[in-house]
Amino acid sequence: MYIYIYSSYSCINEIKRKKYVQNTHEKINNNFSLERMTLKDETLSVYEYTTNSTGYLLCEGIEKLTWTKNFKYIIGYIELSKQGLCKGYFYINSNDEKDYKFNLTKKEVEEKFGKDIKYQKSIDLTSHIELDLGFDSLDIVEFMNFLNDTFGITLVEQDFVENKTISAIIKLVDEKAGKLVEKIDKNENLKKIIESDSNVKLPKDARYAKVLKFILSPMFKFYFKYKYSGKENLGEGAGIIVGNHQSYLDAFMLNNAFTYKEMENNYYIATALHFKSDFMKYLSGHGNIILVDANRNLKNTLQAAAKVLKNGKKLLIFPEGARTRDGKLQEFKKTFAILAKELNVPIYPFVLKGAYEAFPYNKKFPKRNNISVQFLEKIEPQDKTVEELVEETKNSIAKNYY
Numbered sequence: 001m002y003i004y005i006y007s008s009y010s011c012i013n014e015i016k017r018k019k020y021v022q023n024t025h026e027k028i029n030n031n032f033s034l035e036r037m038t039l040k041d042e043t044l045s046v047y048e049y050t051t052n053s054t055g056y057l058l059c060e061g062i063e064k065l066t067w068t069k070n071f072k073y074i075i076g077y078i079e080l081s082k083q084g085l086c087k088g089y090f091y092i093n094s095n096d097e098k099d100y101k102f103n104l105t106k107k108e109v110e111e112k113f114g115k116d117i118k119y120q121k122s123i124d125l126t127s128h129i130e131l132d133l134g135f136d137s138l139d140i141v142e143f144m145n146f147l148n149d150t151f152g153i154t155l156v157e158q159d160f161v162e163n164k165t166i167s168a169i170i171k172l173v174d175e176k177a178g179k180l181v182e183k184i185d186k187n188e189n190l191k192k193i194i195e196s197d198s199n200v201k202l203p204k205d206a207r208y209a210k211v212l213k214f215i216l217s218p219m220f221k222f223y224f225k226y227k228y229s230g231k232e233n234l235g236e237g238a239g240i241i242v243g244n245h246q247s248y249l250d251a252f253m254l255n256n257a258f259t260y261k262e263m264e265n266n267y268y269i270a271t272a273l274h275f276k277s278d279f280m281k282y283l284s285g286h287g288n289i290i291l292v293d294a295n296r297n298l299k300n301t302l303q304a305a306a307k308v309l310k311n312g313k314k315l316l317i318f319p320e321g322a323r324t325r326d327g328k329l330q331e332f333k334k335t336f337a338i339l340a341k342e343l344n345v346p347i348y349p350f351v352l353k354g355a356y357e358a359f360p361y362n363k364k365f366p367k368r369n370n371i372s373v374q375f376l377e378k379i380e381p382q383d384k385t386v387e388e389l390v391e392e393t394k395n396s397i398a399k400n401y402y
Contacts, residue, residue: 028074030276031097034062046076046090049276057362059086059102064119075109075117127166151177193299194306194342202290202304206263209287213255213263220256223368224249224358228257230375234348238309239378240336241266242393243350244329244401245318247359249366250352254316257373263288265313269305271321302335309343319393327356329398337389340381347379349393351400376400 027033034044045060064077075091086102089109093099101108109117129135135143144155147169153176163172220226234241241254251268258266272291275284284291290308292301308315319332340347354371376396381389 028092029094029097032058032092032100034074046086046092059090066117066119068113073113075113075119077119128164129160129166129169130164147173153177193302194339200300200303200307202307203267203285203288205286206266206288207286208283209255209263209289210260212252212287213260216252217256220252220371224354224366225370226253226256226372227370228253228373228375230350231257233375233377234314235346235378237312238343238345239314239348240309240340240345241314241316241348241350241375242319242336242397243373244352244397245320245323246327246352246355247323247361247366249355249359249371250318250323251316253352253355253371253373254350257375267305267308267313267315269301269315269317302339305335305339306343309339309345314348315339319390323361324356325361327360329394329401332390332394334386334390337381337386337393340389341384341386344381347381347389347393349376349379349396350374351376351397353401374400 026035031049033047033049035047044062044065046058046062048056048058059078061080062076062078066075067073068075072095073091073093075089077089078086080087088102089104089106090102091100091104091109091112129140129143140157140160144157144160147153148155151173153173155172155176159172160169163169243250243254251270255263255266267288267290269292270284270289275281275289275291281291283289290301290304305315315336317336319334319336320330321333322330324330336347339345351374352371353374354369357367358369358371359366379389379392379396384392
């Protein structure tokens with residue numbers, strides 16, 4: 001199934017936004033995923049996710065890729081990873097995290113999987129799903145179901161008779177998804193989701209967030225020369241605190257600006273990918289962290305976020321959705337603006353500085369560097385569209401960031 005995910009979710013989602021997005025990844029199993037390293041990178045790399053939840057670049061620059069017919073194994077080829085960790089062929093079992101091998105010869109791969117291995121061609125806008133990608137009727141049905149589930153749209157088989165290339169399918173998905181977004185923005189669908197939050201459970205407390213703040217405070221004070229400013233701009237009661245995402249230090253930087261009492265009323269939105277183990281999930285439950293899975297339970301996440309705000313508490317969101325790979329601001333997802341608009345709560349922008357230089361992507365340990373948090377003037381949602389709120393928030397952050 002992965003090859004469909006690769007050719008659809010990654011490409012369509014990225015090309016729709018007119019550029020490759022950060023942290024585009026597709027899960028192979030609980031320990032491995034395929035990701036793009038940079039915004040402009042057109043190749044995929046293998047990342048390993050261990051129990052500490054931090055993605056580790058294992059092999060970069062996959063040149064050939066395929067999936068066995070039963071979708072059990074992914075097989076790939078790398079000429080030579082720049083980091084020197086991988087060379088040659090590899091395979092990974094999607095059902096068994098322990099069944100994988102790297103640095104194999106062609107002969108070793110053929111001994112396991114046979115000589116009739118057909119690798120996928122490079123996928124671009126002109127790729128024909130049948131002639132270039134080899135889709136048969138069953139493949140197309142699976143592809144269609146995946147797109148419907150991923151984007152919340154309704155495609156039928158006839159759509160793939162009339163749209164055979166990746167560019168045509170992108171346009172079709174874009175049109176269908178665009179109409180859905182317009183519908184959601186204009187009618188009661190989204191309001192119903194936000195309002196029906198009675199059964200949603202929030203994280204229990206911020207106990208471990210407080211413990212980590214106590215432990216890390218000396219490092220922030222003496223090693224990073226940490227400073228914060230503009231906290232007087234934060235009002236009482238409900239609000240959405242929104243800012244740029246630079247590194248793994250970011251949430252800790254924010255927590256160090258708040259008192260222990262204030263931390264009890266602050267809730268974070270974080271991707272579930274980084275909280276996979278039972279231990280990490282336990283920490284999130286006692287760290288006021290609401291987990292987001294991009295492929296499921298988005299409705300529950302939205303309801304939980306709404307419940308936080310309805311209870312008069314604050315929600316902290318990194319709307320870029322992932323850490324910056326190059327130190328620059330990325331596109332903002334508009335969930336925060338939708339919540340602010342629907343619930344009529346203010347947006348409090350903030351700017352993080354120095355964290356990217358201290359702890360850039362793919363580095364295991366932070367280096368000494370001055371880091372700071374600046375809270376900016378609040379943005380009220382009245383008489384503004386969701387798009388205007390997103391633009392105003394991003395412009396405010398960019399103005400004080402660059």
